[in-house]
Amino acid sequence: MKHVLRTLAALAVFGAVAGAAVVGFGLYNVSGRQDHFPGVGWLLHTTFKQSVRLRAPDAAEVPQDIGNADRIRLGALHYQSACAFCHSVPGQPRSATARAMNPPPPHITEATADWEPQQMFWIVEQGVKMSGMPHWPADGRGDEIWSVVAYLNAVPDMTAQEQTQLTGGKSGAARCSACHGEGGKSVNSYVPRLDILTPDQITQALVQYRDGTRPSGIMQEAAAGLTDGQITRIAQNFGTAQADELQRQEVVAPDHAGARLALRGTAEVPACTACHGPARQADAPIAPVLAGQSRAYLESQLKLWRDGHRGGGARANLMTKAAQDLSDADIAALADWYAEQGTTPQGQ
Template sequence: MADRQRTGGWSGAIAKLPRWLWSCLAGGSWKLALGRLLLAAAVFGLGALLFVSAGLVPVAASQGHWPITRVLLHFAMRRSVRTHALAVKPPPAEDQLLDTEAMVLKGAGHYAGGCLACHGAPGHPRAEVMLHSVPQPPYLPPKIAEWNDRELFWIVRHGIKYTAMPAWPTQQRDDEVRAMVAFLRRLPGMTPARFRQLAYGGATPGVDGSRVAGAIPSTRATPAPSTLADCARCHGVDGEGRGGAVPRLAGQREAYLLESLRAYARGDRHSGIMQPVAAALDDAAMAALARHYAGLDIRPAAPVDAHPDAAAIERGARLATRGDAAGRVPACVACHDTGTGPGTADRNPHYPLLAGQHPDYLRLQLTLFNSGTRGGSAYAPIMHTVAGSLEPGDIRDLSAFFASRPTAPKTPER
């Protein structure tokens, strides 16, 4: 009997609760109302804290999101990307590399190593494990049209919090992010064969020895076939840089190649593309790779007079051999060979050969040195001083000149 009375009393009180709450909150002066509002917020906050501390927030990926959570999170993500992307600056006017085949190829190379497992690609399904994550990384080709270039740039550069979508490995290389955007733009409608050609140079991953030979480790003398196959995706089997998308390594100085790989691995030389590659190598593998590429024969560069911009080459030659009259730019030949002539073997082995290197790559590196974003070995600060006062025109002409130089006969490393 007493029990029933108590329950009746409870249900009566509960029924009156909303009216009581309302009168508590809204009655009295505005100061009292504000105080009560703050109290209510504090009680709510405490409740939420208790809910979280008690471990009641559902985080199981196996359960997925409630539909309402999924819609809200997606809406928030899209709105955030669209708003933040408004601040993305267009590429500098002198950057004519945008959307060229070389940019697309460079983006594709990184996509195969850094994005494919999560997002898949034409002819390549997403990795099975990623299909069980929440949110699931989408298969990208049909998604690209939903974003403009700035938005894609923002997503690739910054990544998306609370999802597995990572930021670009370095925040210093907008040019690399633009290469990825150029590739993503071409992704819708791309055939599997075209993707394979771009990302793997036509080889089939796993069939070219990359998986099968994975068990054979590098020694200081020989790189592991699987590692070499991965480098070849971007630098070409011959180390010539696949037509200029990435630097030519063939015939480069061994000490310079080794120090460059170490600099990428340490994060001293910034590249979202090369840093993850180098960080996965141990010192023996780096040494073997440096030796391998230094020992490859170099293909002769195109003869000077066949080059379309002879005037630029002429100006570049003057600047490289004599520096400029005002003493603003030192003569490059004090440290870099022009490809022929005496003194070729006497340079510091840490100073790279530039003769026959791809002009767009030289231009990019000089631009990066000029803005202070190109790190490197302990010798790199020399180049910051050298390049600090170069004008865009100087950079173009110097790059054209060194690229046009015939490559020197190989000399033994000391």
């Protein structure tokens, strides 16, 4: 028995010395032109697949609106700018540079073939070590990740023509319009209208996205390369100077459950209309107009405020405190009512 133990100890010492030599003297060839030793690639890929399946969320967490066309389009537009360089899109080959990577990123139609939505969510959220696959750049933004997953889930049945219809080939200000609509009048229920926000509010948001103080994997990507001058021009193109007037418009459907909460608040939740309108009476600083924003967008933002994931400067603490006692039912009621108000600036 002692002989066996001495042999095992000697092998362990030899392995440690050999490993130190490989690391210390650079004996292992890390060239991307060289394949792994036989069996190593299979071992790593199998480990990857089993790791994802072990850690992915339960299938019950997949949103019921995973097939929503607006969600798919939003995910497609982000994928086009942030992911297509490596994985390409339906109907197009990967670039020569992507194919030269080791391991090469799979084409999107191959990458989505064997995964369930909850597993793709985990991959997009967490990334994959030693593969070039990054994690989602903003913590707590599962709402955004599910939009990307909605697109990925639709890819296996997607044609090249359908891909083009989703994303087109827009850039610059036109690229902003791809998500936010012409003139900021978004018709995508997961994207905010900009035409009812002030230029200052849009400027502040874009600067915060660019600096990372307001977390968003989608908007941080979009704003990262913007100069101050470009941000100013975008804000002037999409914003309105009529926010104060919009917030003082008359209230519609005051008997709505969301209206009662918005107008009166509770012992724990202040009245939303005091700052956001409509029927705003106070001379408080003008907060973003909520009337006319979509239900899905408002609901996602209120949950981010409540759960402490929203960020965005000094106002973040105030809004997090205001929303912290809202239940899911409260949020749904508020989102329903504000979305029904249908605010439109004059002349539009």
